[in-house]
Structure formats: C-alpha cells, structure tokens
Amino acid sequence: MHTDFARCVRAVQSKDARFDGWFFTAVRTTRIYCRPSCPVVPPKPENMSFHPSAAAAQQAGYRACKRCRPDAAPGSPQWDERADVVARAMRLIADGVVDREGVPGLATRLGYSTRQVERQLLAELGAGPLALARAQRAQTARLLIETSELPMADIAFAAGFASVRSFNETVREVFALAPTELRRRARPGVRSAAPGTLSLRLPFRRPMCPDNLFGHLAATAVPGVEEWRNGAYRRTLTLPYGHGIVALTPRPDHVECRLSLTDLRDLSGAIARCRRLLDLDADPEAVDALLQEDPVLAPLVLKAPGRRVPRTVDADEFAVRAVLGQQVSTAAARTHAGRLVTARGTPIDDPEGGLTHLFPSAAALASLDSESLAMPRTRRATLTGLIAALASGDLHLGIGADRQRARAQLAALPGIGPWTVECIAMRALGDPDAFMPTDLGVRRAAAGLGLPATPAALTRHSARWSPWRAYAVQYLWATDDHPINHLPAN
Structure with a gap:
C-alpha cells in the first residue's frame, strides 16, 4: 500500500487508524516517522514519504514519533493472512528467530538461501532481516525501559542486544532519547505493581x-x-x-x-x-465488509462486528488437542487434555492462581503409554501417529510452516480427516480461509439460516466468503447459545 501515494496521503490527513501498521509516514522536515493516525497536524504532502515498515523508516534515517509511538502500532494484517515466504519470514522474525538463530537460521526454516530471503524482504519491506530484527529489539527495549525497574544493562541483553553500547546507540537513534530519559518520560502507573x-x-x-x-x-x-x-x-x-x-x-x-x-x-x-x-493484527473492517455482501451473514456481522479467530500460542499443542476433541464434547476434550498434562506436563508455580503445568511437548508425549489413554483404540492410534510425526520433525506446524504442505502432511496421517485438518489450519496455522463444512456447529447454523445443508454445497456457497472463511465460521458458531460464544462470569 505504501506505493499508493494519494491513498496514503488521504489516510494521514483523515488520521485513519485502520491503516496503522499497514505503512509508516516519514516527514522530511522533522526527520520523524509516524503512524497514519498520529494526532499532530498532518504535514504538507510534499514533505511526506511512505515506508512499508518501521525498520525501513529507521534505515532511511528517521526516528520514531514520541506522540503516536509508531513502533507500538498493530502489526500489518498481511503477515498473518498471507502464506508466502515474506509473510512466513515476518512471523518468524516477530517470534525472535533472527535473534536466536541468525539470518542463516531464518533461511533454513524457510527452505531458502540467505541471499534469497534478504532479497525478497528488501524488495517488499525496504529492510533486510537484520534491520527488521533490530527494529523489534528497539521496541522490546522500550517496553522494558518503561514497564520495569530493571537496570539498563539487564534490559540491553534481555532485548537481544549484543552490548550495552549498541543498546544505547539504537535507543538514541530510534527514539531520539537516551534510555534513562525514556524511563523518566514514561507515563505514571504503567509499571507493574507485582515484582517480576x-x-x-x-x-x-x-x-x-x-x-x-x-x-x-x-x-x-x-x-x-x-x-x-x-x-x-x-x-x-x-x-x-x-x-x-x-x-x-x-x-x-x-x-x-x-x-x-x-x-x-x-x-x-x-x-x-x-x-x-x-488475532490482534486482523483488519476487521475488511473482513466484515466482504462477509456482509452475503445477505445471509450480514445480520450476524451487524449484530456483533469484529469477531476474531481464537488461535493458539503453540501449534503442536493445539494439534494434539484437536485430535483429542474429535467426536467428543468440549468437556470430554478438556478432560483428556488435562490427563495428558498431569502425566507429562512440566510442573510450575503460580502464586496468583490455579495454573500448575506447562502443556507437554511432543517429545514428552512420545514416551506416553497409549494404552493408558481412556479413548477408543482408533483415536489412540491417531494421537500417537500425530505425536510421532511432530516429535520426529517430519511434521512442522509452527508459525513459519508452509500451510499447504502442512495440510497435505496432516491429511496423510491415519485418522486425521478434513475436519481436523481444517481445525488445525484455522487455529494453529492461522489460515484465514480455513473452512469446516462438516463441523456440527457450522452445519446447524447453516440449516437455521437457510444455507445449503450438505458439506459440498456449503463449501461451494462459502466461496463468496473467501479469503475470510475462518471468520465466517466464527459468525456461524455465534448463532448457537454455547459457552464458547459468551464472556464467562468473573
């Protein structure tokens, strides 16, 4: 979008927050870059230039605005929506892969050479993986400076900087303030009351x-x-x-x-x-606008706009839970998962509540005696087959995964049918177009709304909802008075 100068100018002049994270506005006269919704008086169009990422603006010599804090804008929705190499790279960089494994590690995960990855990121984002990771380190440093009492040296290394000197230089360059000045300017009340x-x-x-x-x-x-x-x-x-x-x-x-x-x-x-x-980086107006074009969905969207897709913090965990949830109630799926957690999860302390374990990794579950699982033999075989594929690395479902390849690999595993594949694609792989025509809740909603009853016919009808069919599922599920559709009582 940043190449459409007239459209970007209109967004800046109207302070349109919908475009925050889509592009960044650099002001030549002040050498500052901002969000489109920055509250200051918009500059003259001839003084504006537009960049596809905060890293690109920083590379061009601009520093972050102190009013709108562009580094804290919502991320561009396209990195979750798209399945190409650039989008996969951006998801991996956000997860810290470059800081942990370097650019070669990023390239290996993507299945491309380092040069190919750098070239594609530079072409689309105006910055390579190191610059993108540096911009993220700066944002992490600012968060720690403003929300903790940690010494600056500890913050430097926690944020991923190789030295205190590079930490100080980056913070000054990006925010035009020394780290200690950033801490002094932090708003009252933002720091945590509980130590740690x-x-x-x-x-x-x-x-x-x-x-x-x-x-x-x-x-x-x-x-x-x-x-x-x-x-x-x-x-x-x-x-x-x-x-x-x-x-x-x-x-x-x-x-x-x-x-x-x-x-x-x-x-x-x-x-x-x-x-x-x-799903906080979604663009709900774009999603809802398309879904409202179908007169069947329009009333559902108007009633409660902005539904997001609940996803996961761990793709392997969700895949295991999806198999546990095959053809059983929500309560039964929770019970099965709870037993796995008790048997193989790592215990932790939670002074503030009732959390007791980390969900077990695939490696930890691989040694579990399947005969101890209180479920049908066929589902036990499906679960152990999935766990073996995850533990061996043959099946990769992480944020950098190739969605279509992962779908094919899942479908090839015994006992994993279309419902499970699409459930994992929607929640774990983050595919915004995943669709579950055989899901009981979807079919019940479709029947109540007068939509086609058979999975094949419903799939054909759903083509008009693409590429947002995972969001259509949320609106269909919401027609049922089920606990998943309501905020629980405190």
Missing part, C-alpha cells in the same frame, strides 16, 4: 468483539494450563529460553497483558504469541 510482572497494552484495530474470542478460550481451557480468573484469560507459556504466565483482559481499546517470565529474553516472542492467539 510486566504490564503491557496490546493494541488492535477496531472493532473487536471479545465474546467469542475469550469465550472460546475460557470454555475450552485445559485444567492446569489455562483458566479464566478475575475477568482475565490466564495460561502458561512454553518459550525458547524458559516459560511464562500471561493474563489477558479485554478492554475497549486494547487488551491488557500481564506477563511473568523466567527469562526476559522471551518478551518479544511472548508478545507475538499473545497477539497471534487473539
């Missing part, structure tokens, strides 16, 4: 309907791993350097995020996972 806990605000594009999003997560919560407590969805997180506990509370203009981490190097990755879980 970070309190953050996760922005999103409006509108957002929290009912099905948080209702689904609470209703399907695995005992010991997830819970709804005091108006917040809480869960444990398995992270590259350690583990964490997050509490997510819906607010009118943001999601309140309280994070407790055993290693602060996991901060940026934990935030990225929480944003994916809640």
Whole structure:
C-alpha cells in the first residue's frame, strides 16, 4: 500500500487508524516517522514519504514519533493472512528467530538461501532481516525501559542486544532519547505493581468483539494450563529460553497483558504469541465488509462486528488437542487434555492462581503409554501417529510452516480427516480461509439460516466468503447459545 501515494496521503490527513501498521509516514522536515493516525497536524504532502515498515523508516534515517509511538502500532494484517515466504519470514522474525538463530537460521526454516530471503524482504519491506530484527529489539527495549525497574544493562541483553553500547546507540537513534530519559518520560502507573510482572497494552484495530474470542478460550481451557480468573484469560507459556504466565483482559481499546517470565529474553516472542492467539493484527473492517455482501451473514456481522479467530500460542499443542476433541464434547476434550498434562506436563508455580503445568511437548508425549489413554483404540492410534510425526520433525506446524504442505502432511496421517485438518489450519496455522463444512456447529447454523445443508454445497456457497472463511465460521458458531460464544462470569 505504501506505493499508493494519494491513498496514503488521504489516510494521514483523515488520521485513519485502520491503516496503522499497514505503512509508516516519514516527514522530511522533522526527520520523524509516524503512524497514519498520529494526532499532530498532518504535514504538507510534499514533505511526506511512505515506508512499508518501521525498520525501513529507521534505515532511511528517521526516528520514531514520541506522540503516536509508531513502533507500538498493530502489526500489518498481511503477515498473518498471507502464506508466502515474506509473510512466513515476518512471523518468524516477530517470534525472535533472527535473534536466536541468525539470518542463516531464518533461511533454513524457510527452505531458502540467505541471499534469497534478504532479497525478497528488501524488495517488499525496504529492510533486510537484520534491520527488521533490530527494529523489534528497539521496541522490546522500550517496553522494558518503561514497564520495569530493571537496570539498563539487564534490559540491553534481555532485548537481544549484543552490548550495552549498541543498546544505547539504537535507543538514541530510534527514539531520539537516551534510555534513562525514556524511563523518566514514561507515563505514571504503567509499571507493574507485582515484582517480576510486566504490564503491557496490546493494541488492535477496531472493532473487536471479545465474546467469542475469550469465550472460546475460557470454555475450552485445559485444567492446569489455562483458566479464566478475575475477568482475565490466564495460561502458561512454553518459550525458547524458559516459560511464562500471561493474563489477558479485554478492554475497549486494547487488551491488557500481564506477563511473568523466567527469562526476559522471551518478551518479544511472548508478545507475538499473545497477539497471534487473539488475532490482534486482523483488519476487521475488511473482513466484515466482504462477509456482509452475503445477505445471509450480514445480520450476524451487524449484530456483533469484529469477531476474531481464537488461535493458539503453540501449534503442536493445539494439534494434539484437536485430535483429542474429535467426536467428543468440549468437556470430554478438556478432560483428556488435562490427563495428558498431569502425566507429562512440566510442573510450575503460580502464586496468583490455579495454573500448575506447562502443556507437554511432543517429545514428552512420545514416551506416553497409549494404552493408558481412556479413548477408543482408533483415536489412540491417531494421537500417537500425530505425536510421532511432530516429535520426529517430519511434521512442522509452527508459525513459519508452509500451510499447504502442512495440510497435505496432516491429511496423510491415519485418522486425521478434513475436519481436523481444517481445525488445525484455522487455529494453529492461522489460515484465514480455513473452512469446516462438516463441523456440527457450522452445519446447524447453516440449516437455521437457510444455507445449503450438505458439506459440498456449503463449501461451494462459502466461496463468496473467501479469503475470510475462518471468520465466517466464527459468525456461524455465534448463532448457537454455547459457552464458547459468551464472556464467562468473573
């Protein structure tokens, strides 16, 4: 979008927050870059230039605006929507892969050479993987500076900088303030009251309907791993350097995020996972506009616009849970998952609630005696086959996965049919066009709305909802008075 100069100018002049994260406005006279919705008086068009990423603006010598804080804008929705190499790379960079494994590690995960990855990112985003990772480190550093009392040296290394000197130079270059000045300017009340806990605000594009999003997560919560407590969805997180506990509370203009981490190097990755879980980088106006073109869906969208797709913080975990949920009730699926957690999950301490374990990894589940599972023999075989494929690395479902290849690999496993494949594609792989025509809730809603009854006919009708069929599923599910569609009582 950043190449459409006239459209970008109109967005800036109208302070249109829908375009925050889609592009960044650089002002030649002040050498500052902003969000489109920046509250300051818009500059003259001849003084504007537009960049596809904060990293590109920084590469061009611009520093972040202190008013609109462009580094904290919602991410571009296309990185979750698209399935190409650039989008996969952006999801992996957000998860911290470049900081942990370098650019060669990123390229290996994508199945391309380092040169090919750098060339594609530069062509589309105006910055290579190192610059994109540097911009993310700067944002992580600012969050730690403003929301914690940590010494600056600790923040530097937690944010992924190789030295305190590079930390100081980057913060000054990006924010035009020294780290200590950033801390002094932090707004009152943003720091966490509980030692070791970070309190953050996760922005999103409006509108957002929290009912099905948080209702689904609470209703399907695995005992010991997830819970709804005091108006917040809480869960444990398995992270590259350690583990964490997050509490997510819906607010009118943001999601309140309280994070407790055993290693602060996991901060940026934990935030990225929480944003994916809640689908916070979605563009709800684009989604709802298309779905409203179908007169059958239009009343559902107008009644509660901005439904998001509840996703996951761990693709392998969700795949296991999807198999456990085959042809059983929500309560039964939770019970089965809870037994796996008790048998193979890693115990943790939770001073603030009832969380007791991390969900077990595929490697930990691989040694489980399948005969101990209280489920039909065929489903036990399906579960053990899935776990073996995940544990061996033959099946990859992470954020950098090739969605179509993963679909094909899942479908090739015994006992995994179209419903399970599309469920995993929607929730774990993040495919916005995943569709489940055989799902009981979808078929019941379709019948009630006068939509085609058979899966084949419903799939044909759903073509008009593409590429947002996963969101159409949320609106169809919402026609049923099921706990997944309601915020639970506190």
